[in-house]
Amino acid sequence: MILTEFDYVRPVGLEEALTLLAGTPGARALAGGQSLLPDLRTGAARARLLVDVRHLEELRGVETAPDGTLRIGALTTLAELAAHPLVLERAPEIAAAARANGDPQVRNLGTTGGNLAATGRATDLPVAAIAAGAEAELAGRHGRSTVTAEELAASGVPAETVITALLVPPGGPAGAFEKSADRATRYPLCASAVRITTDGPRIAVTGATARALRLRGVEDRLGAGPYTTDNVLAAFRAEPRELFVPGRGTSAEYLGHLAGVLTARALARAQAHA
Template sequence: MILTEFDYARPAALDEALALLSATRGARVLAGGQSLLPDLRTGADSARLLVDIRQLAELRGSTRTPDGRHLRIGALTTLADLAADPLVLAEAPELAAAARANGDPQVRNLGTVGGNLAAAGRATDLPVAAVAADAVVELAGPGGRTGLPAEEFAAGAPPAGQILTALLVPAAGAAAAFEKSADRATRYPVCAAAVRITPDGPRIAVTGATPRPLRLRRVEDRLRGGPYATEAVLAAFRAEPRELFVPGRGTSAEYLGHLAGVLTARALQRAERALA
């Protein structure tokens, strides 16, 4: 199919972009376009106006917040830049690994942090890492900037008329990891797991095998204090209800629950080794 008819605007400032979104019903934000443009071409999505925000340099790159406790990652940062960023590699390695696992080099060179987080209906890699990291999604709208926990953001569609501007991620050092089993054709995760080991215990999130990126608090409770041996992690996952895992693409809920446990065990063990 060919693209349907729509208007196009390329604002030079964030305020201008927000004004365009507010003034036009059915306006959509264009950043990397790796999800939106194929959806417009197939008819899975529609738009009356594309607001191209790629000129907004303020939405690129990563820095420490003034208090040093968080990383602020701009929404237009490409997945390739995120995967190679020394600051992200040192303080949020699960996000760097999730970006590195996403698609192929062309997708990573064009795809953005904001687009990957906002790809509604797709099991992309970055949201599960953001949930495990206890990250906050920063949104800009007519009323100013607000923050939404990544777990809450992943549970629903991006708010209309707002632009995702940044991801705020607690700095954790090396105590985090990401593991993925990918569909060979699409590179989307059949299952992916992201973990952080904190003084309060592990933070564990899974996607692909579940309806959306989910933090598994009951698994965390069962593993609090360790050990993170594979059998202990698998036992913690076997105690989860099978309906938590959604079968599809030739897989059963039982298989996906086991796969999620295996990937989580690998991630926890990698995070432990990084701490040693």
């Protein structure tokens, strides 16, 4: 049962879709629908108009830009993202996060852009995108722009805009993702993503925190390593306990420890493939 009434339109191109979103208060873009449709059913979301962008080929595909940046179209499904050779080679934390999402049905329908844009719940791609230093490309009636994955996680997708692509900088295989999933929903109870760079590790967590966050304090404490489990756990113990949000029968102390354990595993995996 859908608890809200809405109109539906299938635009022929991105520009028409943007015009419809800008011209109709309460309009929402529909891609995979794995978050939006359940929210409409429960009343957690409202929409006056659904703008179906699922068929727009300009928002699909994975390619490499001249500078080595990986451009992942927003309509690339999670299943495609998890198996794409370029993503596996150059952004393994992104591929692993996509592979960890839900079940095969969710991954075959859910999209890269939709997973990044989901609000009100922890999802897997944002934390991996933050660790990878990725940006989201946005399109609106006044042109295109980019925001960092970290900024997107903090503020969400601006009104009347859509995510058109995820832009992942060159990084190679030294990235990894680890997750402890809620058994009922498959959303992350806690997930950690890392990318080891020449300047040290980039570390981000989600589920255990209010939103996907980059943990610069942990990064600074670990520096150039070694990234032993003891060192990683000590770095996490130094983080403020209020950073971790208790819930679903878990304490902040437990979630802080779990985030450290998952990060240690991710760093070990990243080092093994570097």
